[in-house]
Amino acid sequence: MTAATVTSTGKRPIVVFGPSGTGKSTLLKRLFAEYPTSFGFSVSNTTRLPRAGEVNHKDYHFLTRPEFLSAIERKEFIEYAEFSGNLYGTTVQAVRDVAEAGKTCILDIDVQGVKSVKGTDLGARFVFVAPPTVEELEKRLRGRGTDDEESVLKRLETAKGELEYGNSEGACDIKIVNDDVDDAYKKLVDFIFSE
Numbered sequence: 294m295t296a297a298t299v300t301s302t303g304k305r306p307i308v309v310f311g312p313s314g315t316g317k318s319t320l321l322k323r324l325f326a327e328y329p330t331s332f333g334f335s336v337s338n339t340t341r342l343p344r345a346g347e348v349n350h351k352d353y354h355f356l357t358r359p360e361f362l363s364a365i366e367r368k369e370f371i372e373y374a375e376f377s378g379n380l381y382g383t384t385v386q387a388v389r390d391v392a393e394a395g396k397t398c399i400l401d402i403d404v405q406g407v408k409s410v411k412g413t414d415l416g417a418r419f420v421f422v423a424p425p426t427v428e429e430l431e432k433r434l435r436g437r438g439t440d441d442e443e444s445v446l447k448r449l450e451t452a453k454g455e456l457e458y459g460n461s462e463g464a465c466d467i468k469i470v471n472d473d474v475d476d477a478y479k480k481l482v483d484f485i486f487s488e
């Protein structure tokens with residue numbers, strides 16, 4: 294265990310970041326399928342009301358707006374955002390909970406979130422997933438078919454800053470160029486199990 298590791302189980306979270314469309318979800322889906330009991334996502338907090346069948350502390354930690362705002366004040370969040378009038382966010386404690394349960398927490402977050410995790414004592418390791426080229430990234434975003442033109446252009450614009458950050462000194466522990474998906478997946482697994 295390194296000095297930066299503070300969870301009692303020594304399970305260091307893995308932060309995966311990189312522009313939208315680089316293939317983070319694709320790689321992580323494979324990882325969870327191959328190792329279903331080794332990894333976990335943290336339970337998010339939200340102010341939205343539970344839907345039928347949703348279980349508090351399992352699907353989400355359901356909070357009132359004042360509770361959520363107090364947690365923001367106490368700087369408990371790694372990241373949070375408002376969508377359609379509801380607040381959503383991930384706390385440091387939620388990440389720690391995954392480690393305490395004996396699993397490696399996987400965080401798929403944006404650059405702001407990455408910077409925020411770096412300011413915590415979670416002892417996380419950082420994986421930057423990069424596209425082979427910006428042209429290929431654009432092709433994948435269009436090929437995925439989940440975004441309209443405006444959204445694709447917005448994602449590409451955001452990608453510039455994310456690539457710049459990911460390529461900057463000390464931003465990540467490993468940069469994986471997701472060209473061939475099998476190669477990229479192998480690099481990810483090798484890195485994760487390298488300690």
Ligand SMILES: Nc1ncnc2c1ncn2[C@@H]1O[C@H](COP(=O)(O)OP(=O)(O)OP(=O)(O)O)[C@@H](O)[C@H]1O
Binds near residue numbers: 311314319472474
């Ligand atoms: N190595 C690869 N070669 C070609 N296509 C790929 C590769 N990896 C992923 N893709 C495809 O690229 C598209 C984007 O991948 P994915 O949705 O996994 O990206 P993402 O980084 O998770 O994006 P977001 O941040 O928006 O969730 C998908 O259609 C996926 O099938």
